[in-house]
Amino acid sequence: MTEDPRNRIDIHGGNYGAFNVGGTTHGPMSGATFNQQGASADEVAALIALIDRLRGEIADAPVRKREVLEDSLDDLADDARRLQNPEEAAKVEPAAARRAWAKVKGLLTGVAQVTETVAGISGHVDQLFGG
Template identity: 50%
Template sequence: MTSDNPANPGYQINITGNNYGAVNVGGTTHGPMSGATVHQTSAELLTLLDRLRAEQAGQQDIERHLEGLAEDVRAARAGEAVEPAAVLSRWERVKGLLTQVSQAGEPVVRISEQLNQLFGPG
């Protein structure tokens, strides 16, 4: 882009490269997140899901839903289409089942935060 400013007739601004970041307009995020954000968040999230699944060994319903969540996170990480509402709904079911079984505490809070980061608030 060349400046129309007579004081700087040769002034140019070159904008190149790719922008993979989300755009925040009026407090609402639009568009995809950067690959670095998705991979960093999803790697930690997968670790947390595995940890929670190990803590809940023997609770088949919880284990099944946690494995489904891990599959969703892996798919998002691979760039595949994932329905955010379905992921967040599955997580709500897991949280409901966890309240019936035990206090899972800290992993549940961290998983909630990271799912919201990847798929938006529920």
């Protein structure tokens, strides 16, 4: 019988990571490098500064649902701050932060003077909460 290379599966390497079952990590990390995702103080400060800048830029602008907009910005800033504390960071739901930012962007549609700030915040949201 000849060996056809198209009919072969080659699995190699090692799995040094722990197993994640149902959202709970089990097992040691023997030999692996584990990178804790988190946010540096500088990253969080930059995002919060941009959120404050945005608030100033829209203070006199005619925006829809201002209260919803402000609440969403508050939620986003709170989630960013929580990323700095490992215990709190585990409770942050990245999808919720991304949804809050998407809501803000939707409410700011047509407000031309905030385009640069919105782009800056979008970059930080992607970096801190995943894109």
